Amino acid sequence: MADGIVHLTSASFDDVVRSADKPLLVDFWAGWCGPCKLIAPILAEIATEQPGIIIAKLNVDDHPDIAMRYSVMSIPTLIVFAGGEVGKRLVGAKGKGQLLQELSEFLPTSR
Amino acid sequence: MSHHPVVVIGSGPAGLTAAIYTARANLSPLVIEGEPSSTSDQPGGQLMLTTEVENFPGFPEGIDGPELMTRMRQQAARFGAEFVTEKVTAVDFSERPFRIWVREREYSADAVIVSTGAQSLMLGLEAESRLLGHGLSTCATCDGFFFRGQEIAVVGGGDSAIEEATFLTKFATKVHLLVRRDVLRASKVMQDRAQANDKIEIHWHTVVDDLLGSDRLEGAVVRNVVSGEVSTMPVTGLFVAIGHRPNTDLFKGVLDMDDNGYLVTRSGSSYTNVEGVFACGDVQDHTYRQAITAAGSGCVAAIDCERWLESVGH
Numbered sequence: 001m002a003d004g005i006v007h008l009t010s011a012s013f014d015d016v017v018r019s020a021d022k023p024l025l026v027d028f029w030a031g032w033c034g035p036c037k038l039i040a041p042i043l044a045e046i047a048t049e050q051p052g053i054i055i056a057k058l059n060v061d062d063h064p065d066i067a068m069r070y071s072v073m074s075i076p077t078l079i080v081f082a083g084g085e086v087g088k089r090l091v092g093a094k095g096k097g098q099l100l101q102e103l104s105e106f107l108p109t110s111r
Numbered sequence: 112m113s114h115h116p117v118v119v120i121g122s123g124p125a126g127l128t129a130a131i132y133t134a135r136a137n138l139s140p141l142v143i144e145g146e147p148s149s150t151s152d153q154p155g156g157q158l159m160l161t162t163e164v165e166n167f168p169g170f171p172e173g174i175d176g177p178e179l180m181t182r183m184r185q186q187a188a189r190f191g192a193e194f195v196t197e198k199v200t201a202v203d204f205s206e207r208p209f210r211i212w213v214r215e216r217e218y219s220a221d222a223v224i225v226s227t228g229a230q231s232l233m234l235g236l237e238a239e240s241r242l243l244g245h246g247l248s249t250c251a252t253c254d255g256f257f258f259r260g261q262e263i264a265v266v267g268g269g270d271s272a273i274e275e276a277t278f279l280t281k282f283a284t285k286v287h288l289l290v291r292r293d294v295l296r297a298s299k300v301m302q303d304r305a306q307a308n309d310k311i312e313i314h315w316h317t318v319v320d321d322l323l324g325s326d327r328l329e330g331a332v333v334r335n336v337v338s339g340e341v342s343t344m345p346v347t348g349l350f351v352a353i354g355h356r357p358n359t360d361l362f363k364g365v366l367d368m369d370d371n372g373y374l375v376t377r378s379g380s381s382y383t384n385v386e387g388v389f390a391c392g393d394v395q396d397h398t399y400r401q402a403i404t405a406a407g408s409g410c411v412a413a414i415d416c417e418r419w420l421e422s423v424g425h
Contacts, residue, residue, distance in 0.1 A: 033250070035147055073254065074244035074253065096146075
């Protein structure tokens with residue numbers, strides 16, 4: 001995770017979700033998805049600027065079983081796991097401001 | 112507040128071409144490129160949701176829409192264009208320098224090029240917000256993958272509808288193309304492609320009245336507008352490509368528009384009714400609406416803008 005982003009696989013997914021000590025945002029994405037590419041730099045910025053949340057990515061093309069388990073039918077879909085449970089689900093690309101607002105409940109209030 | 116000789120609002124082929132030309136004219140354009148979304152209203156514009164672009168000159172093998180837009184953006188950046196990845200929230204064109212706001216942040220400009228494009232229309236059904244992302248999709252290239260082995264529908268009869276339907280046959284077992292009239296608006300090559308594809312079934316005179324399913328799409332209620340017959344189509348995916356509306360809400364009461372909200376430009380130019388404000392691309396074009404015509408009109412706007420700035424002694 002040199003870029004501050006955790007790259008998940010079908011094999012690592014459950015362990016990472018279970019052992020996360022902070023809210024974990026998983027970006028369900030694929031290389032063919034234009035809007036996914038647009039939010040990638042925004043998520044990278046959030047990963048750097050917001051130590052209170054872990055940013056992870058799951059490629060649905062390589063790991064369709066996980067996408068299917070969470071009924072992902074549209075990408076990008078962002079799922080925030082808190083305490084191992086689904087805390088929030090955001091469908092579709094969004095700008096940074098709107099995204100931070102949607103995630104505010106998972107970010108430290110000192111921001 | 113930061114001042115720029117030229118601010119470009121929007122970043123599809125028109126806006127980025129205008130940025131390339133004005134940057135090369137040393138006008139240090141600032142491109143307020145919009146915000147990511149899963150609709151066509153996003154940085155890069157409508158091409159961000161397409162797959163292969165086969166008719167943009169210079170790419171004989173075709174090029175992916177997002178890749179083409181990435182390259183145009185890099186080209187503008189190479190000559191010094193700056194980018195802000197946000198949406199303009201307000202403008203004041205009543206005096207010069209013009210003022211432009213992104214929420215509370217203010218920019219000023221000697222000239223403005225408006226290239227905010229157009230976005231896809233939705234059906235306007237109550238069920239849409241409930242099922243968006245749960246079977247109803249605005250982006251076939253993003254979501255087609257999830258409908259492997261399923262039966263789905265595409266609404267519309269233009270080039271985008273047929274492009275989507277054809278693309279979706281890679282995944283779906285069957286694609287119902289729901290067309291309101293008894294003809295396709297699409298170009299001949301696209302029509303031939305749809306008719307030759309045995310996974311695509313065209314339903315003429317057909318409109319969607321409702322969508323079924325609480326947390327995922329289970330079917331579409333369709334009506335034949337000639338016979339009045341109503342039936343339920345058991346589709347698990349629905350893609351809408353019924354046309355566009357221009358992104359001109361920002362400019363209401365400021366820039367002249369036609370009855371459909373498209374900006375009006377002076378014939379054969381990019382001049383709007385406000386001196387120093389130029390318009391290009393789909394925001395002022397409901398006739399051609401091609402990547403190459405948008406790019407061409409972006410070039411027109413940049414040259415008009417440059418000459419106008421010279422004429423007022425910039």
